[in-house]
Amino acid sequence: MKPNYLKNVATLTLDTEKCVGCGKCGEVCPHGVFDFVNDKALITQRDLCMECGACALNCPVNALEVNAGVGCASAIIKGWFTGGAPTCDCSGSECC
Amino acid sequence: MSKDCCCSGELDCSAERGEFRETNIPVVSTTLSARDIFGVLKVRFGIGRMDYKIEPGLYAVGNPDDNSPVLVSANYKLTFDALRKELSSLDCWLLILDTKGVNVWCAAGKGTFGTEELINRIEKTGLSEIVTNRKLILPQLGASGVNFNEVARRSGFSVMFGTVRASDIKQFIADGFKATPEMRTVKFTTRDRFVLTPVELVSAAKNSLFVLGVLFLVNLFAARQFGVYDFIAYAGVVLTGTVLTPLLLPVIPGKAFSWKGWLLGLLWSIFALWRFGWFAQGFGILAAGYLLLLPSVSAYLAMNFTGSSTYTSPSGVLKEMRIALPLIIGSAGVGAILVLIQTLIIGGAI
Numbered sequence: 445m446k447p448n449y450l451k452n453v454a455t456l457t458l459d460t461e462k463c464v465g466c467g468k469c470g471e472v473c474p475h476g477v478f479d480f481v482n483d484k485a486l487i488t489q490r491d492l493c494m495e496c497g498a499c500a501l502n503c504p505v506n507a508l509e510v511n512a513g514v515g516c517a518s519a520i521i522k523g524w525f526t527g528g529a530p531t532c533d534c535s536g537s538e539c540c
Numbered sequence: 541m542s543k544d545c546c547c548s549g550e551l552d553c554s555a556e557r558g559e560f561r562e563t564n565i566p567v568v569s570t571t572l573s574a575r576d577i578f579g580v581l582k583v584r585f586g587i588g589r590m591d592y593k594i595e596p597g598l599y600a601v602g603n604p605d606d607n608s609p610v611l612v613s614a615n616y617k618l619t620f621d622a623l624r625k626e627l628s629s630l631d632c633w634l635l636i637l638d639t640k641g642v643n644v645w646c647a648a649g650k651g652t653f654g655t656e657e658l659i660n661r662i663e664k665t666g667l668s669e670i671v672t673n674r675k676l677i678l679p680q681l682g683a684s685g686v687n688f689n690e691v692a693r694r695s696g697f698s699v700m701f702g703t704v705r706a707s708d709i710k711q712f713i714a715d716g717f718k719a720t721p722e723m724r725t726v727k728f729t730t731r732d733r734f735v736l737t738p739v740e741l742v743s744a745a746k747n748s749l750f751v752l753g754v755l756f757l758v759n760l761f762a763a764r765q766f767g768v769y770d771f772i773a774y775a776g777v778v779l780t781g782t783v784l785t786p787l788l789l790p791v792i793p794g795k796a797f798s799w800k801g802w803l804l805g806l807l808w809s810i811f812a813l814w815r816f817g818w819f820a821q822g823f824g825i826l827a828a829g830y831l832l833l834l835p836s837v838s839a840y841l842a843m844n845f846t847g848s849s850t851y852t853s854p855s856g857v858l859k860e861m862r863i864a865l866p867l868i869i870g871s872a873g874v875g876a877i878l879v880l881i882q883t884l885i886i887g888g889a890i
């Protein structure tokens with residue numbers, strides 16, 4: 445199945461100036477968000493980004509920024525009630 | 541090796557009974573026993589699923605030597621089983637991190653499958669003395685918790701992010717540690733979704749016991765008793781929200797999970813009300829109430845499935861919730877009041 449979720453919400457940004465074209469973001473991204481043009485990364489599938497944060501964490505020059513977190517409704521609801529950041533406490537489960 | 545974790549799943553008992561290599565590293569089997577498979581079912585249905593973990597540390601698969609590849613994974617037993625059964629005829633090492641019994645993806649989000657734990661585990665197991673190569677293969681979905689630069693700097697090991705699915709690992713190794721874009725992409729197939737549904741259903745059913753309790757109390761005062769038809773109508777939306785919607789996810793029109801759940805819930809509700817004759821005269825308020833209440837239950841349950849998906853972004857889920865939650869609560873609230881009005885005051889046979 446081709447994932448197809450809400451459009452224009454992902455918080456992913458790329459600073460092309462900083463990018464050194466190492467390709468790491470393309471390696472870690474599980475949704476094929478990046479392409480490489482002229483030895484630089486390019487965000488071509490922003491709407492597929494699930495904000496996992498893998499690319500930003502592994503970019504050696506901090507060219508990527510994303511508001512990473514868990515895309516899980518019950519975790520977000522829990523976060524509202526406890527006032528903390530959403531975390532999934534689904535210990536041992538496959539969820540989140 | 542502590543008993544409580546491994547022996548529950550049988551797998552390391554062989555190691556415990558003395559099948560140790562001279563280095564004291566337990567050798568794991570690449571076939572699952574009947575008990576492992578039973579364990580999977582139990583976890584999938586949410587029966588005693590907590591603490592289904594194995595001891596973190598280093599394991600051997602086949603007959604690895606100091607140059608064999610090192611695969612890193614989580615100490616959630618289902619993850620471990622899914623991985624080892626793909627490793628038949630391979631000689632490799634498994635470095636199992638302590639993720640508190642949580643799968644890789646979830647643990648990476650929490651940081652337990654993370655840079656610190658990886659570096660710690662490398663030290664604790666003395667990995668650098670056991671292998672001479674300095675390469676670690678991590679599951680792709682662990683990348684959101686592990687910074688490869690820092691691991692390299694502090695431990696001397698270079699991290700390669702492998703494939704999303706354990707079933708591609710062999711190919712990845714055979715191809716000289718190269719993953720195709722295909723191997724790197726999350727798919728979330730019908731089967732992936734299907735195995736996740738029982739646990740959603742069981743947890744919804746548990747919460748439903750409370751609802752049934754309330755209905756039982758209401759029945760004591762009711763002019764029209766809640767009966768088996770009400771139960772069927774309700775059970776139907778629970779199934780719709782927890783099983784049917786996730787299964788049909790890609791073919792239901794629209795994008796938001798709650799919308800998809802609502803749509804299917806509405807279809808079911810119309811069908812049920814029609815079958816039970818609640819569109820007849822005298823049941824108008826009940827029918828209106830159920831049409832408001834039932835689909836919103838299904839919408840809510842479907843929305844919770846965002847937690848099981850591996851493609852919904854937090855920003856997206858938040859946006860969906862901001863719109864859907866007030867509608868769900870409002871509609872369910874008004875619906876419940878209407879149903880109660882018919883039940884307590886107006887009454888009606890059936």
Ligand code: SF4
Nearest residue numbers: 463464466467469503
């Ligand atoms: S990881 Fe960073 S530097 Fe490397 S290609 Fe991606 S954006 Fe550019």
Ligand code: SF4
Nearest residue numbers: 473493494496497499
């Ligand atoms: S946050 Fe995750 S999904 Fe989004 S682009 Fe980065 S690696 Fe890909």
